[in-house]
Amino acid sequence: MPNAPRNLQSVNLPSEWTPSSWRAYPALQLPQYPDAEALEEALVELRTLPPLVTSWEILALKQQIADAQEGKRFLLQGGDCAETFASCSSEVISNRLKVLLQMSLVLVHGLRKPVVRVGRFAGQYAKPRSSDTETIEGVTLPSYRGDLVNAPAFTAEARVPDPRRMIKGHARSAMTMNFVRSLIDGGFADLHHPEYWNLSWVGHSPLADEYRRMVNGIGDAVRFMETLSGSQVHNLNRVDFYTSHEALLLPYEESQTRQVPRHWGWFNLSTHYPWIGMRTAAVDGAHVEYFRGIRNPIAIKVGPSVTADQLLRVIDVLNPEDEPGRMTFIHRMGAAQIAEKLPPLLEAMRRDGRRVLWVCDPMHGNTESTTNGYKTRRFRNIRSELEQSLDLHAAAGTRLGGVHLELTGEDVTECLGGARELTESDLERAYHSTVDPRLNYEQALEVAMLIVRKQEQISAPV
Secondary structure, eight states: OOOOOOOOOOOOOOTTOOTTGGGGSOOOSOOOOSOHHHHHHHHHHHHHSOOSSOHHHHHHHHHHHHHHHTTSOEEEEEEOSSOOGGGOSHHHHHHHHHHHHHHHHHHHHHHOSOEEEEESOSSOOOOOOSOSEEEETTEEEEOOOOTTTOOSSSSTTTTSOOTHHHHHHHHHHHHHHHHHHHHHHTTTTOTTOGGGGOOGGGGGOTTHHHHHHHHHHHHHHHHHHHHHHTSOOTTOSOOOOEEEEEOOOHHHHHHTEEOOTTSOSBEETTOSEEEEOGGGOOTTSHHHHHHHTBOSOEEEEEOTTOOHHHHHHHHHHHOTTOOTTOEEEEEOOOTTTHHHHHHHHHHHHHHHTOOOEEEEOOSGGGEEEOTTSOEEEBHHHHHHHHHHHHHHHHHHTOOEEEEEEEBOSSOOOOSBBTTTTBOHHHHTTSOOOSSSOOBOHHHHHHHHHHHHHHHHHHHSOO
16 A cells, blocks of 8 residues: 655645534435434444544545646546445455556556556445335335445345444455455566456457557566666555545444544545545535545546536635645536536636546446346447547646546446447346446456547647
8 A cells, every 4th residue: 555645735624624513414315224322333333443544545645636636647446336245255356456457557558657546445335316215016115325324125124224234334345455455565466467467257358469468568668677777676566556435424434534643634534535426515515514624635526417616616615725636526427418518617627727636437427228127338428428528628728637437347248338349138148236337347448448549649749
C-alpha cells in the first residue's frame, strides 16, 4: 500500500460539523430498521472495530488525485456494481485485481503516465433503489438494498433490514483489503512478470494477441533497463492500490469516521475514496452534509439532469477553499445525451476556475432491458459515451482524467457486444449480477485499449 505523502495545503475545519450532524438533514435512501436498540448496539460495536484504511493512505491518494487534476496521472476506478458477501473469495478478489492491473498496464503503456488504481470494492455492499418497495405477483416487500442492509431473496424475513449485517460487511471488507494487500506486497503486481496476471479463460479473446505483444514489449523494456543499470529497477514489483464505495448507508459511515493522531480533522476510515450517488447529492441533504466534514478525497456522480448552478453550489459546500485533490465529478450522461448535457458543465467549471477531476462513467447512463427480461448495457453505447467524452473535453479545453467502470474478472455475459459480439441469447449463459450488468474481462480490456487509441487520435498533430 502507499507510503505517507508530502503535506498538502492546510484548509480550515468545517464549522459546526460532527460525524453525526447529517442526522439533522433530510436523508434519502436509508433503510428503516425495525429494532432501534439492535441498531444502536451494532453501531457501538462498529465504533470499536479497527479501521479498514489509514489516514496517510487517504492523503497519499488525495495527492495522486491532485496530480490527475493537473494531467500528470490518469484514474482507473472499477469493480462490482454491488458486492455480495458470498463473493468474498480468493478467486473472485484476485481475478478482479488482475483485470484492474491489466487495464492499468494498457493505460500506462499507451498514455505514458502513471495510473491511479482504485477498486470499487471492499465496501460496495449498499445500493440505492428507485423504490422503497418491490411487488411480485401481488406481494409487496422492502426493496433489496445490498447485503449491508438485507438479503436479495424475495421473502419477508430476508428483506427486513438487519443492523448486524453492517458488522458482517465490515468483516468482509477487512478480509478483502487484507487479501489485496497481501497479493500486492507479495509481488502479485510485479512488472517483471505481467504475464502472471492472465486469466485462464481469456485465451480465446480476439484481444489476447495484442495484449501479449504489449506484455512482451514491457518485459523486454524492463530487462533492457536493468541490463544497462546493472541492478533491478525499483518499485516495479508493487503498486499503490486504493478502495472506493458509495457512502450510502450513513449510520455505517458515521461509525467509521474518526480522528487520528498527528492529523487534524476527521477521516472516513472505511474506504479511501467515498462517493455520493445521483439520488443523494442534494446540496441540502444528509449525504452532502456528512461529506462536508471528512478529509477524504470525494466524488459525486453527475447525471444529465444536473445543472451548472447545482454543481457550483455543491462544490461551494464540499470544497469551498478549492483544495487540490479534494473533488471529483463522475459524469454519467448516456451516449444519447452527453453531447448536449456535458459541455455546459465543463464550461461553467472552467470559467469559474474550479479545481476538479473529471471522470467518465459510461455504464450507468446506458442501461436498458432486453426482450428476454435482462437488464443490460450495449458495448457500442459504452464506447460511444467514452469517445464522445474525450472529444468534448478536448473541445472545451478541459481534461478527462479518469474512467469509472462496473466490471468483473469472471467470465460473465451481462453486457452486449464487445470483442466477441455477445447477443441477447448469450445473456442467459452467465448472467450473475444481483443489481447491474458488468463488463467481463475482455470487454474491460477493450475499454482500456480504446481510451489509448482515442487519446492518441486526439493528440496527433493535425
